[in-house]
Amino acid sequence: MNGEARESKWQRARNPRPIFLQERDQRIVSSVYEFGFLTRHQIQRLFDFNCVTRVNIRLRMLFDHSYLSRRFLPAIKGSSQALYFLGPQGVDLISQRIGIDPAIIKKKQRNYYERKELFLDHDLLLNDVRIGVYEALRKLPDTRLDQWVSYTDCLQEWNLRNPKTGCQSKAALRPDGYFRYFSGDKLFGCFLEVDRSTMSNSRFQSKVKLYLEYIRSGLYPSKYGLQFFRVLVVTETRQRLLNLKTATAQLTDRIFWFARADRLREGSLFDQIWERPGKPGTFSLLE
Numbered sequence: 634m635n636g637e638a639r640e641s642k643w644q645r646a647r648n649p650r651p652i653f654l655q656e657r658d659q660r661i662v663s664s665v666y667e668f669g670f671l672t673r674h675q676i677q678r679l680f681d682f683n684c685v686t687r688v689n690i691r692l693r694m695l696f697d698h699s700y701l702s703r704r705f706l707p708a709i710k711g712s713s714q715a716l717y718f719l720g721p722q723g724v725d726l727i728s729q730r731i732g733i734d735p736a737i738i739k740k741k742q743r744n745y746y747e748r749k750e751l752f753l754d755h756d757l758l759l760n761d762v763r764i765g766v767y768e769a770l771r772k773l774p775d776t777r778l779d780q781w782v783s784y785t786d787c788l789q790e791w792n793l794r795n796p797k798t799g800c801q802s803k804a805a806l807r808p809d810g811y812f813r814y815f816s817g818d819k820l821f822g823c824f825l826e827v828d829r830s831t832m833s834n835s836r837f838q839s840k841v842k843l844y845l846e847y848i849r850s851g852l853y854p855s856k857y858g859l860q861f862f863r864v865l866v867v868t869e870t871r872q873r874l875l876n877l878k879t880a881t882a883q884l885t886d887r888i889f890w891f892a893r894a895d896r897l898r899e900g901s902l903f904d905q906i907w908e909r910p911g912k913p914g915t916f917s918l919l920e
Contacts (some may be wrong), residue, residue, distance in 0.1 A: 904917060
């Protein structure tokens with residue numbers, strides 16, 4: 634065969650072209666670590682790559698030089714989707730940039746890389762929502778992100794007392810994420826629940842009850858420094874949104890806000906796209 638062999642999507646090039654690591658390259662690697670993994674399209678959204686060819690070339694070079702690793706999801710039709718994870722050289726880069734032991738970074742990345750496809754689909758949607766938050770913040774000069782806490786660091790645990798028996802049991806709540814943002818000088822806190830229709834309405838009601846118990850525990854102000862929070866529930870379909878909103882309304886008309894994921898992908902997080910249980914109309918998170 635004449636010319637160079639075609640690059641394999643599965644293997645790194647044996648003799649890749651030299652790479653000069655630009656600041657944007659380092660931020661891409663840092664974002665992959667922060668999110669756990671990202672698709673090419675998600676990286677485009679985060680870094681405003683206008684050209685698919687350019688981002689593909691850059692990601693290929695970061696892969697060939699071991700700053701990124703990747704795996705492919707099975708495809709029913711068309712080409713399979715690549716998920717980019719932190720590579721061996723990326724571990725060293727992140728360790729130097731933020732001063733974390735490489736062993737800790739490797740352990741965190743191994744957990745992501747070995748996740749089953751069912752959970753990867755959930756995490757992909759969660760990453761889409763998170764990027765939608767960032768896109769919306771860029772559109773409004775008077776808003777800014779104060780803090781983002783990933784689900785791995787979002788576990789809430791407390792002792793729950795049964796009022797009838799007096800017995801205590803351990804309560805545990807793990808949201809999909811938590812973030813705080815400023816609108817002007819006002820600070821808002823939100824837990825995030827990404828729903829892919831894998832939970833029954835009754836199980837979702839159990840989670841609603843757990844959030845209400847968490848309010849009563851008094852732990853939120855001491856942990857996050859705010860008195861109040863919202864729970865943002867993001868669904869994939871309109872019907873699922875209505876089902877969960879109705880199930881929630883049977884228990885409370887407080888704290889829960891509902892929207893479809895496709896609306897957030899348009900960078901419209903702060904628009905009037907949110908619905909609330911027991912209340913007509915739509916609402917904005919700036920209210």
